[in-house]
Amino acid sequence: MRKWIALLMISLLAVTTACSGSTGTRGEGGKKETLQIGALYPLSGAAALLGDESFRGAELAVKLRNKNGGVAGGKHVELVKTDAPDANAAQAEANRLITQKGLHLILGSYSSAISFAASEVAERNGVLYWEMGAISDPITERGYKYVIRTNPPASEFAKVEIQYIKEVVAPKLGKSPTDVRIGIVHEDSLYGTTVAEFITKMAKEEKMQIATTQPYNMKSVDLSSVVLNVKQAKPDVLIAVSYLNDAILFWRQAKELGLDVPVFIGTGGGHTMSDFQKALGKDVNGIIDVDFPQYEINKSYTPGLEEFLKLYKETYNEEPRSGHSLANFMGTNVLLEVIDKVGTIDPDKIKQAALEYKLEPGKSATGWGVDFDQAKGQNKLGQPYVHQWIDGKLVTVWPKGAAVQEAQLPMPKWSERK
Amino acid sequence: MAQLMQIIISGILVGGIYALISMGLNLILGVVRIINFAHGEFLMISMYISFLFFVTWGLDPYLSAPIVVLLLFIFGCFVQRIIIQPILETSATVKIFATLGLSIMLQNLALMIWNADYRTVHTAYQTSVIRLGEVAISVPRLIAFAVAILIAVALFLFLQNTLMGKAIRAVAMERRAASLMGIHVKKIYLIAFGIGSALVGLAGSLLMPIYYVFPTVGTLFVLTAFVVVVLGGMGSMLGAFLGGILIGLVEALAGVWISPGLKEAVYFVIFILVLLFRPSGLFSLGKGSEEVGLK
Numbered sequence: 001m002r003k004w005i006a007l008l009m010i011s012l013l014a015v016t017t018a019c020s021g022s023t024g025t026r027g028e029g030g031k032k033e034t035l036q037i038g039a040l041y042p043l044s045g046a047a048a049l050l051g052d053e054s055f056r057g058a059e060l061a062v063k064l065r066n067k068n069g070g071v072a073g074g075k076h077v078e079l080v081k082t083d084a085p086d087a088n089a090a091q092a093e094a095n096r097l098i099t100q101k102g103l104h105l106i107l108g109s110y111s112s113a114i115s116f117a118a119s120e121v122a123e124r125n126g127v128l129y130w131e132m133g134a135i136s137d138p139i140t141e142r143g144y145k146y147v148i149r150t151n152p153p154a155s156e157f158a159k160v161e162i163q164y165i166k167e168v169v170a171p172k173l174g175k176s177p178t179d180v181r182i183g184i185v186h187e188d189s190l191y192g193t194t195v196a197e198f199i200t201k202m203a204k205e206e207k208m209q210i211a212t213t214q215p216y217n218m219k220s221v222d223l224s225s226v227v228l229n230v231k232q233a234k235p236d237v238l239i240a241v242s243y244l245n246d247a248i249l250f251w252r253q254a255k256e257l258g259l260d261v262p263v264f265i266g267t268g269g270g271h272t273m274s275d276f277q278k279a280l281g282k283d284v285n286g287i288i289d290v291d292f293p294q295y296e297i298n299k300s301y302t303p304g305l306e307e308f309l310k311l312y313k314e315t316y317n318e319e320p321r322s323g324h325s326l327a328n329f330m331g332t333n334v335l336l337e338v339i340d341k342v343g344t345i346d347p348d349k350i351k352q353a354a355l356e357y358k359l360e361p362g363k364s365a366t367g368w369g370v371d372f373d374q375a376k377g378q379n380k381l382g383q384p385y386v387h388q389w390i391d392g393k394l395v396t397v398w399p400k401g402a403a404v405q406e407a408q409l410p411m412p413k414w415s416e417r418k
Numbered sequence: 419m420a421q422l423m424q425i426i427i428s429g430i431l432v433g434g435i436y437a438l439i440s441m442g443l444n445l446i447l448g449v450v451r452i453i454n455f456a457h458g459e460f461l462m463i464s465m466y467i468s469f470l471f472f473v474t475w476g477l478d479p480y481l482s483a484p485i486v487v488l489l490l491f492i493f494g495c496f497v498q499r500i501i502i503q504p505i506l507e508t509s510a511t512v513k514i515f516a517t518l519g520l521s522i523m524l525q526n527l528a529l530m531i532w533n534a535d536y537r538t539v540h541t542a543y544q545t546s547v548i549r550l551g552e553v554a555i556s557v558p559r560l561i562a563f564a565v566a567i568l569i570a571v572a573l574f575l576f577l578q579n580t581l582m583g584k585a586i587r588a589v590a591m592e593r594r595a596a597s598l599m600g601i602h603v604k605k606i607y608l609i610a611f612g613i614g615s616a617l618v619g620l621a622g623s624l625l626m627p628i629y630y631v632f633p634t635v636g637t638l639f640v641l642t643a644f645v646v647v648v649l650g651g652m653g654s655m656l657g658a659f660l661g662g663i664l665i666g667l668v669e670a671l672a673g674v675w676i677s678p679g680l681k682e683a684v685y686f687v688i689f690i691l692v693l694l695f696r697p698s699g700l701f702s703l704g705k706g707s708e709e710v711g712l713k
Contacts, residue, residue, distance in 0.1 A: 044526060045634070048529060052533070214677075216679050216681075217678075217682055220678070221432065221435070221638055221639060222669065223678070225428070225669075225674040225681070226673065226678045228421060229678070244536055245536065245638075248536070248538075249629075252544075252545055253556075256545055256547050256554055273536075275535060275536040278538065279538040279630055321535075
């Protein structure tokens, strides 16, 4: 019996390792010259869903480029995919990509914690770290020599929210911006706390009122106390910084406990995802969301988006699950353009060429322009947009260039909803 | 006043869910004397099964619950026979590694099969509430709570009055003496593990309309379940039930009065105090039961 059990265990182990092995991409002795780039994302663990979604964007950009003749006179680009579910793994994997695989360029990574850890290893080894999705400000604030980021940081999210409240929400509510009472609920890890702090700081600068701030643990299975506290504070605008499960839970419990807010603004994360809509059905309608560019957007402002969507559906046989893939697609395209100019993967040369690279807003698939901060490597022309869930779709409503519709404000009360 | 009532009711209802999950864990711990670190993954599996019944045949989670319970009973027996049984006489470390390893394997298996997507079911009663003045009572949570009480009573009666129940209790108290009395200890282990898994299967079915399933959903609940079990008293089913309610209440009150971000901290402080002053748990079965499962 024991032997059989042992045999069963071993075969199970063999099957799982074989399956995980097959997902890695390895070069199979191509005749064409290939340029290898490390792709570091969380593909298992808690962040796996968006990690995978982000990776798809990079993968599609590379696929498209290779199909159209590659870079630097026909060189083939190959992503060396690696799974980094947490910060420790990110360090270990970055190390492996650099020392064992001999790579000089790593792209990634969706999560700020992972980006922090991996970019540190890259910096130490003189390897260029190309970030396209992690939003924590300090990633580029550290002034590292080998870090470039194409996506906007967390402070930009807060800035857009406050600006939007000032310019659009306050007039719609018939109030002056200084009379608008803002409530904040946020999950209490680095992501939620950072964004919430920026919102508080910027709201104070505009002399707006903060009615309440409610931090909570994203692993909570009951948020009724948060809902009740907000209900008592009666804010005009409620800003939420949440991951997916807590976003769904909060909004379900808001309905159950009858929390009515005139304007509800989600800050990317869970509020963007198609799973959020699927879980809540009609109840999502009216929720505003500030995030990376999404898909119901002015297509003339986002050239290349249609092609991306077509390719996505062809490759994965489903619609994109969030805008993360698009942001990574755009970032990877910029990188490939730069590599095309340089001709080889040399961290210093690519960094230099990237700093010289310029793109006007409205010329990329996300609508973002490109202009890197010379000292920090942060793209100054990337910006989150304001979207609203209308008829089950996340429609871009602000800024004007990207918008396809005007936001419907304020939100109907629960009792008035059909 | 309405606010306070609302908090208390919300807390008790969540407590019911904790209690449901903890009772299965506690039974396994008390009888088989093993800390099942994969308990959360059993919950995840039962939620996925419930979800699959819903999408494939449109079966409401409440209707498919008996099937899920049965399937989890079989799954529990299988795991006990294949993984737990061979290591029962080994050291605590081996047991921890075995169930922890099982937990990691099941999580990643789920990730391979279903991706990390969040899946939910849609039912008409999902967000329906009973309103008593200003106080709102969520219907699916109320159902979960009522079932938790029902199960606690049924389990109590089963353990007290049936021959099998008595045998299970005998094994929990003193396995060697029980075996001398002619009780087939291995069979009891198998059944206790099966029942413990079936309970978590029921919890999964009742949770599906309230929550959503993804490969790591178990980790959200299982830590609380461990606290509940130790707090209530290992091996005591009543302890697991009352412990669940207590934690739910503490969480809700701390969330409103202190800060939602600190509610876990508050119940961990209580947990530490209990460990200091009454290490065998609030409703323990007596001296020495704090070491159950670690021998």
